[in-house]
Amino acid sequence: MSKRLLVTGSSGLIGSEVCCFFHEMGYEIHGVDNNQRAEFFGPQGDTRWNQRRLQSSLANFHHHELDIRNRQGTLDLLAELKPSAIVHTAAQPSHDRAAAIPFDDFDTNAVGTLNMLEAVRRACPESPFAHMSTNKVYGDAPNSIPLVELATRWEYADPAYAHGIAETFTIDQSKHSLFGASKVAGDIMVQEYGRYFNIPTCCLRGGCLTGPNHSGVELHGFLSFLIKCNLEDREYKVYGYKGKQVRDNIAAHDVARFIHAFIQNPRVAQVYNLGGGKPNSCSILDAFALVEKLTGKKQRYSYVDENRIGDHICYYSDLRKMRAHYPNWDISVDLPALFAQIVDGWQQRSRK
Numbered sequence: 001m002s003k004r005l006l007v008t009g010s011s012g013l014i015g016s017e018v019c020c021f022f023h024e025m026g027y028e029i030h031g032v033d034n035n036q037r038a039e040f041f042g043p044q045g046d047t048r049w050n051q052r053r054l055q056s057s058l059a060n061f062h063h064h065e066l067d068i069r070n071r072q073g074t075l076d077l078l079a080e081l082k083p084s085a086i087v088h089t090a091a092q093p094s095h096d097r098a099a100a101i102p103f104d105d106f107d108t109n110a111v112g113t114l115n116m117l118e119a120v121r122r123a124c125p126e127s128p129f130a131h132m133s134t135n136k137v138y139g140d141a142p143n144s145i146p147l148v149e150l151a152t153r154w155e156y157a158d159p160a161y162a163h164g165i166a167e168t169f170t171i172d173q174s175k176h177s178l179f180g181a182s183k184v185a186g187d188i189m190v191q192e193y194g195r196y197f198n199i200p201t202c203c204l205r206g207g208c209l210t211g212p213n214h215s216g217v218e219l220h221g222f223l224s225f226l227i228k229c230n231l232e233d234r235e236y237k238v239y240g241y242k243g244k245q246v247r248d249n250i251a252a253h254d255v256a257r258f259i260h261a262f263i264q265n266p267r268v269a270q271v272y273n274l275g276g277g278k279p280n281s282c283s284i285l286d287a288f289a290l291v292e293k294l295t296g297k298k299q300r301y302s303y304v305d306e307n308r309i310g311d312h313i314c315y316y317s318d319l320r321k322m323r324a325h326y327p328n329w330d331i332s333v334d335l336p337a338l339f340a341q342i343v344d345g346w347q348q349r350s351r352k
C-alpha cells in the first residue's frame, strides 16, 4: 500500500508537526485546512504562515483548502485520495471561546469529525484513524480529587492518582464547557466507528500540547502565549486557583511520534491520555519561574480572583497505558527543553 497520509488541521500546531514528521518517514502528505483558526481567534490566530512553511519546505506536501464542515467536499476528497492513514486535528480548540460560537464549535468538533469518519468508512475503512481529543472530555470531574497545596502548585492528595489521570476516569456528569461537550461527542463517535465498523481508530485525549510552531493566543495555548507575553513584556492574566493550577505539557513532536507508533501498529477503538505526565507538569507560577530563567526577563502579570469556568485545578496524564501498548514510545522533550524551544520559536518568528 502506498504511504499516503491525510492530515486535517494541517496548518495548526499538531497538524503541521504531523505533516513534517510523516514526510520525513517517506509519506505523501495531504493537508486539509481553511485557516479557520483566524476566524475563531482573529489575526493573532492566523496559521497561513505555517501553511506556507509546509508548502515551501515539504516537497511531497499537497494543501487542500477545505472546511471539514463541508460534508460533500470531505466525502469527495477521501474518495479521491483513499489515504493509507488519517490524522484528524482540525478543531475549534478553545474551552473559553466555544460559548460565544456554539454552532461553529459543535459543527466543527462533532459534525466535522463525523464527516471525516463516514468519509473514511466509505473510502478506506482499513486505514488507521488517529483523532485528537482532549482532557476536557473529563469535564471538571478531576477537580473532585482531594488536593494538597504546595508552595507553588496543587498536587493530588490521593495516592490512587500518583501517576496522574488514567483513561478509566469518568467523562460523565460534570461541567465540560461547550467545547468539552462537543469534543466528547467527537470522541465517542471515533470510538464507535472503531467498535461498530472495526476501523482502527484512536482518541488521543491531550493535555497541554505545545511547541515552537504554536500560534498561542490568550484563549488557547497557555504556555506558548505565556512565553510570548514574557518576551514582549506584556502582562499575563492569571485566572484563579492562586496561579497554582497544574498542567502537563507535551511537545507536538512527541505527539507526532506517538501517532506514528499507533499508525504503524494500529489497534481498534483505543483511548489514550496523551500529555507530558507528572515530570512535564507545572503550575503557572512554576512556568513564570522557568521562562524568567531562560529570558532573564521578569514576567509581568495580574491576578483575577475568579477561575475560568470548569477549569482544572490539577491535571496530569497517566502515561502508563501508552507506554504499555507502545513500549518504544516515551517523552523525549522534557520541560526545560520545551520552554527553550518555544522561546526560540517566537524569537525566530519575530525576526521574519
Ligand SMILES: NC(=O)c1ccc[n+]([C@@H]2O[C@H](COP(=O)([O-])OP(=O)(O)OC[C@H]3O[C@@H](n4cnc5c(N)ncnc54)[C@H](O)[C@@H]3O)[C@@H](O)[C@H]2O)c1
Residues within 6 Å of the ligand: 008, 009, 010, 011, 012, 013, 014, 015, 032, 033, 034, 035, 036, 037, 038, 047, 066, 067, 068, 069, 088, 089, 090, 091, 092, 093, 108, 112, 132, 133, 134, 135, 205, 206, 207, 208, 209, 210, 215, 221
Ligand atoms: N493545543 C493543545 O493544548 C490541545 C490540548 C488538547 C487537545 N488538543 C486538540 O488537538 C487538536 C489540534 O490542536 P492544535 O493546538 O493543533 O489546534 P490549532 O488551532 O493550532 O490547529 C487546528 C487547525 O485546524 C484548522 N481548522 C479548524 N477548523 C477547521 C475546519 N472546519 N475545516 C478545516 N480546518 C479547520 C485551523 O485553521 C487550524 O489550523 C484539536 O483537536 C484540539 O482540540 C489540543
